[in-house]
Amino acid sequence: MPQVVGRQYKEILKKYLESHSEEDLYVGQQFSRRFIEKEIAPEDVISIHKSALLELHPELQDEVWDSLDFLIEMMIHYGFTLRERQSLIRKQE
Amino acid sequence: MPQVVGRQYKEILKKYLESHSEEDLYVGQQFSRRFIEKEIAPEDVISIHKSALLELHPELQDEVWDSLDFLIEMMIHYGFTLRERQSLIRKQE
Numbered sequence: 225m226p227q228v229v230g231r232q233y234k235e236i237l238k239k240y241l242e243s244h245s246e247e248d249l250y251v252g253q254q255f256s257r258r259f260i261e262k263e264i265a266p267e268d269v270i271s272i273h274k275s276a277l278l279e280l281h282p283e284l285q286d287e288v289w290d291s292l293d294f295l296i297e298m299m300i301h302y303g304f305t306l307r308e309r310q311s312l313i314r315k316q317e
Numbered sequence: 318m319p320q321v322v323g324r325q326y327k328e329i330l331k332k333y334l335e336s337h338s339e340e341d342l343y344v345g346q347q348f349s350r351r352f353i354e355k356e357i358a359p360e361d362v363i364s365i366h367k368s369a370l371l372e373l374h375p376e377l378q379d380e381v382w383d384s385l386d387f388l389i390e391m392m393i394h395y396g397f398t399l400r401e402r403q404s405l406i407r408k409q410e
Contacts, residue, residue, distance in 0.1 A: 240387050241380055253390040266359050266395050273391070277384050287334055287374050288381050294333050295366050297346040302359050302395070309402035316409040 229264065234276035241280065265303035270296045322357065327369035334373065358396035363389045 236255055240248040259269060274292040277284070329348055333341040352362060367385040370377070 237384065237387055241383055244383065249387065249390050252387050253393055256391045256394045259391070260394055260398055266392065269391055269395070270388070273384070273388055277380070281378075281380050284378060284381060285374075287370070288377060290334055290337065291330065291366070291370050294330055294342065294345050295363070297342050298349045298352070298362055298366070299359065300346055301349045301353055302362070302399070305353055306395070306399055306402070309399070309406060313402060313405050313409070316406070 360392035
């Protein structure tokens with residue numbers, strides 16, 4: 225599953241990087257709903273993003289990949305908080 | 318407040334991009350707890366990241382900034398879901 229999602233993400237990102245259109249940006253926003261339904265953590269979104277960008281633009285400088293690694297770390301507590309809140313809601317139901 | 322956080326984020330990111338050390342990565346991860354406490358949305362983290370990287374490495378290619386704009390859109394539903402779960406928990410308390 226993550227591979228399929230990663231491939232789809234790459235296609236949508238590629239389209240946006242070529243078109244810069246609001247519509248393609250919106251496609252991305254809608255696509256992210258599916259990520260949440262599949263319980264893909266926000267830190268995994270950054271990983272998927274990094275892999276997609278690496279395939280599309282391997283020529284980008286090291287700072288780009290390093291800074292995305294940093295961003296993955298920044299998102300870990302967001303992922304944790306999302307799961308924690310979900311589990312609190314389930315307990316209260 | 319967002320300006321202060323943005324400045325601090327830039328400093329931490331800068332240190333990590335220079336050192337590549339696990340410790341500096343960990344500083345970032347810890348710093349993100351404060352973001353969550355201050356209810357900074359995940360899409361705003363990407364914005365803060367973009368601004369910091371732009372100040373540190375304005376020479377990076379257009380694809381970097383465009384791809385971060387795309388990532389901001391991807392995070393919007395995550396931010397929404399976080400707030401929604403928080404408000405559900407508050408209602409049930």
